[in-house]
Amino acid sequence: TTIETSTSTGQEPPSTGQEPPPVREWPVIDLEGTEFDPVLAGLVREGPLTRIRLPFGEGWAWLATRYEHVKLITNDPRFSRAEVVRGQVTRLAPNFAPRPGSLAWADQPDHNRLRKPLAGAFTVGAMKRLRPRAQEILDELVDGMVREGPPADLVERVLEPFPLYVVSEVMGVPETDREQVHAWTRQIISLTGGAEAADRAKNGLYGWITAIVRARARSAGEDVYSMLAGAVARGEIGEEEAVGLAGPLQIGGEAVTHNCGQMLYLLLTRPELMERMRARPEERGPVLDELLRWIPHRSTVGLARIALEDVEIAGHRIAAGEPVYVSYLAANRDPALFEDPDRIVPDRDPNPHLAFGNGHHYCTGAVLARLQLELLVDTLLDRLPGLRLAVPPEEVRWRQQTMIRGPRTLPVTW
Ligand code: HEM
Numbered sequence: 001t002t003i004e005t006s007t008s009t010g011q012e013p014p015s016t017g018q019e020p021p022p023v024r025e026w027p028v029i030d031l032e033g034t035e036f037d038p039v040l041a042g043l044v045r046e047g048p049l050t051r052i053r054l055p056f057g058e059g060w061a062w063l064a065t066r067y068e069h070v071k072l073i074t075n076d077p078r079f080s081r082a083e084v085v086r087g088q089v090t091r092l093a094p095n096f097a098p099r100p101g102s103l104a105w106a107d108q109p110d111h112n113r114l115r116k117p118l119a120g121a122f123t124v125g126a127m128k129r130l131r132p133r134a135q136e137i138l139d140e141l142v143d144g145m146v147r148e149g150p151p152a153d154l155v156e157r158v159l160e161p162f163p164l165y166v167v168s169e170v171m172g173v174p175e176t177d178r179e180q181v182h183a184w185t186r187q188i189i190s191l192t193g194g195a196e197a198a199d200r201a202k203n204g205l206y207g208w209i210t211a212i213v214r215a216r217a218r219s220a221g222e223d224v225y226s227m228l229a230g231a232v233a234r235g236e237i238g239e240e241e242a243v244g245l246a247g248p249l250q251i252g253g254e255a256v257t258h259n260c261g262q263m264l265y266l267l268l269t270r271p272e273l274m275e276r277m278r279a280r281p282e283e284r285g286p287v288l289d290e291l292l293r294w295i296p297h298r299s300t301v302g303l304a305r306i307a308l309e310d311v312e313i314a315g316h317r318i319a320a321g322e323p324v325y326v327s328y329l330a331a332n333r334d335p336a337l338f339e340d341p342d343r344i345v346p347d348r349d350p351n352p353h354l355a356f357g358n359g360h361h362y363c364t365g366a367v368l369a370r371l372q373l374e375l376l377v378d379t380l381l382d383r384l385p386g387l388r389l390a391v392p393p394e395e396v397r398w399r400q401q402t403m404i405r406g407p408r409t410l411p412v413t414w
Helices: 038-046 067-074 082-086 110-118 124-148 154-159 161-171 175-189 195-215 224-233 239-251 254-269 271-279 281-294 366-383
Strands: 023-025 049-053 061-064 305-307 311-313 316-318 323-326 411-413
Touching: 023 038, 038 049, 061 067, 067 311, 067 323, 082 305, 110 224, 110 239, 124 154, 124 161, 124 366, 154 161, 154 254, 154 366, 161 175, 161 224, 161 239, 161 254, 161 366, 175 195, 175 239, 195 224, 195 239, 224 239, 254 271, 254 281, 254 366, 271 281, 271 366, 281 366
Parallel strands: 023 049, 061 323
Antiparallel strands: 049 061, 305 323, 311 316
16 A cells, blocks of 8 residues: 555545554754754655654644645644643653643633633733733833843843743733743743742642632733633632642743744844834734744644544544644645745735634633733834844854744843
8 A cells, every 4th residue: 555645635535445644743942043953854855744752741633734635634623732641742842741720631611611711811901901011011121121231142131031021011910920920930931940840830839829820710801810810719610620720821921032042043043024014013913923933943743632433534534532732833834825935025915824723722811911922023023123132143152952933142242
């Protein structure tokens, strides 16, 4: 039998008897800059459906890399997140201990129930109201950097603290607790602090979240901790679930730091792109989306799903119980949707990228992240017209062995 690689889900040959593709090892390689992972590129060429083994967990999983299949799988309730929690699916992360309440591991109707208390907090309207305060926070950070004068590390001075402060604003972390909460968060996401310190920080943060949820039981505030506490008081979610919901949100800002790090690196190393952003500030929005499409945000793949019944995709039968990954990164480079996909095309239109995922698990913080990226790019470009790298591009050091890719530091001058 030959391996069929039909590209359409509509007219598949019957899959019975068709050999599954070989299982490919996917090591975490240390990638430099914004290079597209060559292993993923190989899997895309081999696709549309391949099988992979990641460094941790057990066995293998299917991998979908085509836009069409990624959308299909992420919209189909026959692929379950909750089921993944029962086993040790092959994965990127060494540790796997999901907490109750985690949105990422919930299926419907539980996902809706858990998402409901947050519904008002991350909307376009709420983010609009947040904008002036977020701008104020950012201006203070940029002021501090400018006061001390160049050169400066943009990651340390702006990209890392800004999302932390903004998230605390949305969550409703009291002023007096912010330093402690930020210290725990930094420790949890630190690459160099060690597993023990990270565990201690996690216990600290989750203990603090439990206390604040209890303390806000009768609060009428519009902050996330008040909303979660209200939902607990009304019996809509359990206290443990509220804590499991809040944790990833409190830590989630990290994605903005590294995504924006990649974004600024691209702008600072591609003069024609920077020129365009400066010359036509009113047209920055679409460029931002094109960068979101193009940026290799993460290492390998995110979280798996498990087929609850047999599903046929691209001529292959995914059997009930088998794990499946989708690659949003690969989908964002699918030539069926994006002409000349490896090129950054500033006025690409339409641009239906999947940088924030798709379906029920679409990123909770997408509007918040978009707001922060917009403010960061606008403020840095407009306030620092001479902004440039203070070192040759090849001397920028990149995060290694991590889930989210980005520059470790961005030494700049202006
Ligand atoms: C999920 C991207 C920022 C909170 C996701 C997913 C992606 C993503 C691809 C997974 C979708 C899936 O599982 O299929 C990004 C990017 C960001 C960003 C590119 C920044 C540029 C944030 C921020 C927060 C956040 C700032 C919170 C404050 C979450 C949560 C989930 C999620 C809670 C899980 C949602 C669920 O499973 O229902 N994000 N994210 N993200 N993100 Fe983000």
